[in-house]
Amino acid sequence: MSDHSVFAPLLPSDHVRHSCSSDGDDNAREPHVILTVDELSTGGDTTNVSEVDDNPYAFIGANRFDMPGSTTVDPFRNNTPKIQGLYEWLKIVVCLPIALLRLVLFGLSLMVGYVATRIALQGWKDRNNPMPKWRSRLMYLTRFSARTILFSFGMGVFHLFFDLQSKPGFSGCSSTFSSIVQTLAHFCAPTSPQLFQLLLLCLSWYQWIRRKGKPAPRAIAPIVVSNHVSYIDPIFFFYELFPTIVASESHDSMPFVGTIIRAMQVIYVNRFSPTSRKHAVNEIKRKASCDQFPRVLLFPEGTTTNGRSIISFQLGAFIPGYPIQPVIVRYPHVHFDQSWGNVSLAMLMFRMFTQFHNFMEVEYLPVITPHENRKESASRFAQRTGHAVASALNVVQTSHSYGDVLLLSKALEANQENPSLYLVEMAGLEAAFHLSSLEAVDFLDVFLSMNPDSRGQVEMHDFLKVLRLKPCNLSEKMFGFIDVQNSGKITFKQFLVGSAHILKQPLFHQACESAFTACDSDGKNYILEQEFGDSLMLSIPGSSNNEIHGLFTLFDADGDGKISRDDFIVCLRRYPLLIALFSPCLLRQIFP
Structure with missing residues (x-):
């Protein structure tokens, strides 16, 4: 080593303790920052001293940095945050009376589901174990309420009960409901039952929920992951799968919602607490490994996007190493972007209530299993799953x-x-x-x-x-x-x-x-x-x-x-x- 240099990095004091001992014991015990010398020549290459002079942080070993690449993609931007165009304003005016009816139906459905859930939870204290079957049966009423909420957001009643007929536990009741609807149609429009159907069509919000593929049996894929676009996503999955979900702790205090997700034996997580994240992973593994629990649903992006890209996946769903079924959700639209981006919840709901109809598509992708008997790293497993989701959506995945x-x-x-x-x-x-x-x-x-x-x-x-x-x-x-x-x-x-x-x-x-x-x-x-x-x-x-x-x-x-x-x-x-x-x-x- 030659001359001392201010441009060389700091080293721990014990590195040169022998060189400081001559200053006396008192000085030797003081905390020191020791500046050592870097050779100006290494392997025949000469350091540019002027570049070192211009770096005011070289003394702590900080070299100049390269900027990571950037993308111009904004995965959170809602493309229609404001009401624009004469057509949209006319549509809102026409749909306002219908929106009031939809709002009433939404409120009634939410209240019925809330009351049913409170009854199902009453007196149940052992919530670390699977919900007893009789309580789970009570939750069918809440699931039906969720489907009715989606109807208030837009699926025709006849489609609704046809859909219910295929759900376990609903087959016995859907025919009765269908008879009630037919009776209402007879009395409301004696000369034209089609008129009643037209009214139901106008009340519809999610006029069509198009499905592709089927949920894999729980024994094959105990964990389901999905992209997250709207607050409609969890309502649909609650009705469709009745899964255990992973949610932020803040959701527990939300009116109505907190009670309902507790019945789903939710796994709470504080994303800013390492201890909480570790506990959540353990709970995911415990519940995914037991057939008595529902399958576990996660939105690994951790937030909603606009659906035109996929953002990085959190690893909670992938650390346990169980097979995973990815699901993708789309909301095709022309005039109104339904994604929950840079727009308030109140405005988003108002815009959705004042549409003639909205569309939703759900596609169940093939099950993805970890490689080499679960020896694949969680990050690599997440990357493969993210790539499958992005490819199915035909979008890019960003960081x-x-x-x-x-x-x-x-x-x-x-x-x-x-x-x-x-x-x-x-x-x-x-x-x-x-x-x-x-x-x-x-x-x-x-x-x-x-x-x-x-x-x-x-x-x-x-x-x-x-x-x-x-x-x-x-x-x-x-x-x-x-x-x-x-x-x-x-x-x-x-x-x-x-x-x-x-x-x-x-x-x-x-x-x-x-x-x-x-x-x-x-x-x-x-x-x-x-x-x-x-x-x-x-x-x-x-x-x-x-x-x-x-x-x-x-x-x-x-x-x-x-x-x-x-x-x-x-x-x-x-x-x-x-x-x-x-x-x-x-x-x-x-x-x-």
């Missing part, structure tokens, strides 16, 4: 995830002109940087405070303003580190990847601790503004008192006039790019 939904929601809250610009395909970034969705949302909050333009880009002066930095050589290098395209502007994805690249460096936390120790000159475990300013003068010479005070208040989150260790670490985790400010004081600590 978006629920994290992108959180980013999209944050951008919408901030009234951004084009929220889709802030989608980053979080699944890929999570894998590359072990970056959580909540961390990404925090970085978006910082980026939005930089006042991005209509194209979602931020200029250097806005970047520096939020970080409380003045224009100087170091701050320009910090911006240039993120501006990988040298355009003078940065996008959110560049900011996120650059920040995550710094934050997830193995030596980042050590550098933060050592920087705090270097600034806290007398070891009192907090930093005063004067000490903070003295440290900053090494990296940004000539800073005014106001500029120093601005940065100090950024670190002093609680406003008590001093920066604690926690204040310091939390601020650098929120603004990891600021770690570059402390490289000179770290050097001074090592080479006084």
Whole structure:
């Protein structure tokens, strides 16, 4: 090793402990950040020193990064979020009276199903075991209510009872209901029963539910996965399969819905809790392995999309290693996109109630089994299943995830002109940087405070303003580190990847601790503004008192006039790019 270099990465202090022992025992026990030397020549290749000089983060081992590829696909965009065109407005006016009838039928069906479910659940305490058969039979009434809800959303009554005839447990009652309908038709339209059928047709919402293929027996495929487009999906599957579902914990508190899904012996999961996710996987495996439980249904995308692409699959359905039957759902349309994307639930329901009819297609795909006697990795199993679903839908599969939904929601809250610009395909970034969705949302909050333009880009002066930095050589290098395209502007994805690249460096936390120790000159475990300013003068010479005070208040989150260790670490985790400010004081600590 030759001369010490500020451009070489930090190493643990024990790597060169022998070289520090001459400073005395006290100094040897202090936490140090040790800068070692990289050879400037390796295998005959010479490092470009000017490139190293322009990298303000080389001292923690952070090289310049390559941006992951991007796609222009927005899998969450509803193509008809607003009512447009004379035809749509006329249709709404014509359908308003019918919509009221549909709403009444919807409400009555929901109430009947809710009451039946409450009766089925009454006194049942052992919910870890399969539901007793007599309680399951009571749930047929709730399943019938679900089918009636779909009818209020649009299948003709005659189609309804024909469909019920084929369902186990319904065959005895459907003929009776059919007789009732025929009697109503006779009395309501003595001269023309077809008129009554026309009224039922107008009441219809899902005029046709076209099926292709059949559900595989539970013994063959105990787990079913489906793409997720609308809130209609789970209603259909509840009626069709009466499965055990995996749902967010927040669904338990939803009126009516929470009670009904409890009867399905729902597996709750908190997507942000590793413990909860692990418990959910164990429950999926336990219930899938027991024939007494219903089959398990999951929507592995974890959120709804517009149906024109498939996003990354979560692994919960694939870790147990059981055969899986994929199912695909489509909602063909011309004037009204029924997907639950960037549109409120109330507006979506209103638009659906005021359509003449809507269409739904359900296709059961061949069962997919794990390779090599379940030795195939869960991620590979998920990839094969995702490819089968995407191929059947004839769409692409992207690396978006629920994290992108959180980013999209944050951008919408901030009234951004084009929220889709802030989608980053979080699944890929999570894998590359072990970056959580909540961390990404925090970085978006910082980026939005930089006042991005209509194209979602931020200029250097806005970047520096939020970080409380003045224009100087170091701050320009910090911006240039993120501006990988040298355009003078940065996008959110560049900011996120650059920040995550710094934050997830193995030596980042050590550098933060050592920087705090270097600034806290007398070891009192907090930093005063004067000490903070003295440290900053090494990296940004000539800073005014106001500029120093601005940065100090950024670190002093609680406003008590001093920066604690926690204040310091939390601020650098929120603004990891600021770690570059402390490289000179770290050097001074090592080479006084």
